[in-house]
Structure formats: C-alpha cells, structure tokens
Amino acid sequence: MSGKLATDPTALRSAVNDQLTSAAGAWADGATAVDGFLRRVVADLDRMPTLSVHHAEFRHYGSGYASFVDVFITKRDGSMRRSENGWTRVEGLPLALCRLAPLAALFKPDVQSSGPGGASSSGLPALSLVANTALPGWAEEYRQIRQVLDRHDIALLDSQVLSLPLEAELRVETNLGSPPYSVFDAWFHWMD
Template identity: 80%
Template sequence: MNRKPATDPIALLSAVHDAPASMAGAWAGGAVSVEGFLRWVVADLDRMPTSIVHHAEFQHYGSGYASYVEVFITKRDGSMRRSENGWTHVEGLSLALCRLAPLAALFEPDIRSSGPGGGGGHGLPDLSRVADAAPPGWTEEYRQIGQVLDRHDIALLDSQVLSLPLEAELRVETVLGSPPYSVFDAWFHWRD
C-alpha cells in the first residue's frame, strides 16, 4: 500500500486546508464521489466474516467538519455487547477513513455506549490510541480490516508515520489535537 502521500509536503498542505490531497480514484470525482466510495468501503467492512459495523459516522458528528468517517467495528458473534439498566455497551475498534486521501487509521479497543432517549458516549480518535498491531483478542478482526482496506487501495497508517511533526507553519483547525501538530492532525481532524 502506498503510504507516501501521508507525508508528502504538498499533500499535507492540502489536507490542513481540507482540500483533497489525492486526485486518484474516487478523489478525482470530488466530495460526493469520495462519500460514495467510503460508503462502499463501509459496506465491505460490514461483510467481514468475524466482524460487523456497529456504527459509521458520516454526518461530521452532527456539526462542524470531520476530515474522516469514523467506523466502529465489533465482533459479529455479539460477545462484545452487554446491556445494563437500559444502556447498551459495545466494545470494538474505531477505524478512521480519511475523506482527503485514501488513508486510514485504526485505534485500540474502545467502548461505545447508548441509552434511553438516544443518549450515549464514546471516545474520539486520538493519536495516542492508534493500533500499530492487532490488539489482544482482535487478531482476526485486525487482519480482515487490513484485507478490506487493501482491496480498496487504502493505506493503513501506523503511529510512527502519524506522529511525525508537521512543518511549523502548518496549522490545523481541530479539537482533537493542539500544537505542535502532527501528520495525524492533518489527515484526521474535526472542528466543531
């Protein structure tokens, strides 16, 4: 998988300005084409043998702008789902699919909760939680996610690449990080 665009200075400049940093594939067709492509990728992730997509956030968390689509993946057998006092808690892996280039980041297991009246909570993507290898208990799911991303020519980035510093003059409007900014901030940012 080609990870070079992730650290290319021109691509990073585009990314911090929320402009497509790739003109390959779906990105050549603009934002509508990219959204359609990412929905196709999410549908493919939902067909994995041992995993299921519990939630995919295409709506920018209801406000602002997210440079990625967050996909929450859990085990298909229901073993990571529990209910108590009207609340449902699901353990899974968050995958961030970048809207600006064919790049992704996978995060350590987290719990997504939902309750009465639509209440709920979950963590947002964070560089410190990037999974560089299969988390314990998630080996097969990690492998299958990698296969789906490979099929769609999406590079899965690791913390070594994502933690590289951005050039000092590049600023990222994001609530997920603060200066000094990193490659992660350029590709995976959200402003409310």
C-alpha cells in the same frame, strides 16, 4: 503509493486546508464521490466474516467538519455487547477513514454506550490510541480489516508515520489536537 502520500509536504499542506489531496479513484471526482466510495468501503467492512460495523458517522458528528468518517467495528457474534439497566455497551475497534486521501487509522479497543432517549457516549480519535499491530484478542479481526482496506487501496497508517511533525508554519483547525501538530492532525481532524 498512499503511504508516501501521507507524508508528502504538498499533500499535507492541502490536507490542513481540507482539500482533497489524491488524484486516485474517487478522490479525482470530488467530495461527493469520496463519500460514496467510503460508504461502499463501510458496507464491505460490514461483510467481514467475524466483524460487523456497529456505527459509522458520516455527518461530521452532526456539526462542523470532520476530515474522516468514524467507523466503529465490533465482533459479529455479539460477544462484545452487554445490556444492563436500559443501556447497551459495545466494545470494538474504532477506524477512521480519511475523506481527503485514501488513508486510514485503526485505534485500540474502545467502548460505545447507548441508552434511553437516544443518549450515547463514544470517544474521539487520538494519536495516542492508534493501534500499530494486531491487538490481543483481535488478531484475526485486524487481519480482516486490513484485507478490506487493501482491497480498496486504502493505506492503514501506524503511529510512527502519524506522529511525524508537520512543518512549523502549518496550522490545523481541530478540536482533536494542539500544537505542535503532527501528520495525524493533518489527515484526521475535526472542528465543531
């Protein structure tokens, strides 16, 4: 059902206006319930056998509004962490959990860095980085992430669906993309 929701014209019109678009589960009870539900999903992701959640951004990047929770998942065994000169680099898989509907997008491996005085760097989600299938070196991890999302009835969308164009009159307030807008922009947008 969630996969169909991703391309439903009525749902997309609501999504570009930052309105909850699903009457299922937590989405029927409002934004506070959705955030609580997504926190439970993140906790479940952190219990995966070979993966752990390195970071989850629930604060809209500190300003503005993000239509998603940005989750960064890495290998539990520490093999993707490197420290040097006070900086720690962590390789992992970014995952965006949509706040507007039970939808998610998984992205190609990326690196987050943190250093002295709270300095840090990380990338933002982009349609061009969506992972459609298990990536080399991450096949088992991809399977585990998919299992957790399935358990919570969250549809993992691929670039074929996310790259579909939005109706021409729909505009998305976002720093992550520009016209012509796509299904990705409707569900995964951020405005500072």
